[in-house]
Amino acid sequence: MPAPPVGIEKIVIFFNGKMKRYLKFIELPLSERKFCQSCQQLLLPEDWEGHQEHRVMGDVSTTQLRRPSRLLSPLENKKTNAQYLFADRSCQFLVDLLSTLGFRRVLCVGTPRLHELIRLKASGDEKSNIKSLLLDIDYRYSQFYMEDSFCHYNMFNHHFFDGEAALEVCRTFLQDDKGEGVIMVTDPPFGGLVEPLAVTFKKLIAMWKKGQSQDNTHEELPIFWIFPYFFESRICQFFPSFRMLDYQVDYDNHALYKHGKTGRKQSPVRIFTNIPPSRIALPVEEGYRFCPLCERYVSLENQHCEHCGSCTSKDSRKWNHCFLCKKCVKPSWVHCSTCGRCALPDHSCEGPRDGCFVCGELDHKRSACPKISASRKANKAVRKQKQRKSNKMKMETAKGQSMNHTSVPKKKKRRERVHQYLSS
């Protein structure tokens, strides 16, 4: 028998069961293209009978197939872990930014809507031919993508559900072109712990590094980590080269929004990155300006403090400089002479202290204290992570149920912290 042409094994892998179904599906006339909303599944004529009592949508167009994040309903099981999808404005901003910065490959970790917009642009515009690989735990997406553009993945323990073949897809993607022109963009569930995520991202960075030539050893894999601003100290503890941008990431279905004075929605979500902020222009028409002293774009309300020497606001409100604390503080805080620092006016000076029990700072709790040994906490998180069965999560997601990674008391604590930040 003649030897198969080079690469045939790879092609065979692509045409697995799911893909065969997809190819059959797009061959169907429009009137026979159905999607079961109850089961979140594309239906072939032989499946129809089993879904008679379900909510079935007909005439699924090619345009709809190219935007699975609109066809699938976002997972909304838990407030802290819901699938928050980018609003068009933010998604468009990200794609334009990636293109302006000259990236040719984007590893999308938990960003299905960004992945699909990149692919849409690439198919419609010859010039912007950016490739994208999506890693996500939401298995429903496997119906719409080949194995070279989607891997079923758990970002909390760096697990590829389809084993070595999927890991190889990711490795090739990161190491292609000697690792040049690639960026990782991630938007993890906000209820997730920073430590296991950081451990995972370091593994992806190491994978990318292995494809680098020897003389590039000091280079870093460019990353956009999208997360609420109040995790800044935690993220920078693991990735000291990261800076937080002022850009407010908007979502279609975000529970943490609150209305600002202008009536405009204020999002607490920001971009953390190791790309110099001076290279990232934020849209002036959306209320950002360039601060020549800080050499970065900031929101209009974020004023440059001459005493601190920087634009100090973290939450896009105007912060005030306190000469006693020698730093800028949130507008809602006043200096308390009993405590010797700024705090909310209704804090209790006696009784249990607000803020951190370890270092006394008011802007974080003990659990987020940068002074507690990072390694001790990371080890604890990894131990906890190991205890969780990865297949439990696989089953839960397949059923569209909870994607819960944290114990109940921890989650409750985190929700309280989020609330505390948003109401101060």
Ligand SMILES: C[S@@+](CC[C@H](N)C(=O)[O-])C[C@H]1O[C@@H](n2cnc3c(N)ncnc32)[C@H](O)[C@@H]1O
């Ligand atoms: C906050 S949403 C971000 C979606 C993004 N804003 C978008 O529009 O493309 C979190 C994403 O991470 C995925 N996700 C949740 N838990 C995950 C896990 N353990 N491993 C990998 N992905 C996960 C969800 O399915 C979801 O797509």
Ligand SMILES: [Zn+2]
């Ligand atoms: Zn059904």
Ligand SMILES: [Zn+2]
């Ligand atoms: Zn400034």
Ligand SMILES: [Zn+2]
């Ligand atoms: Zn100041």
Ligand SMILES: [Zn+2]
């Ligand atoms: Zn003060």
Ligand SMILES: [Zn+2]
């Ligand atoms: Zn006090």
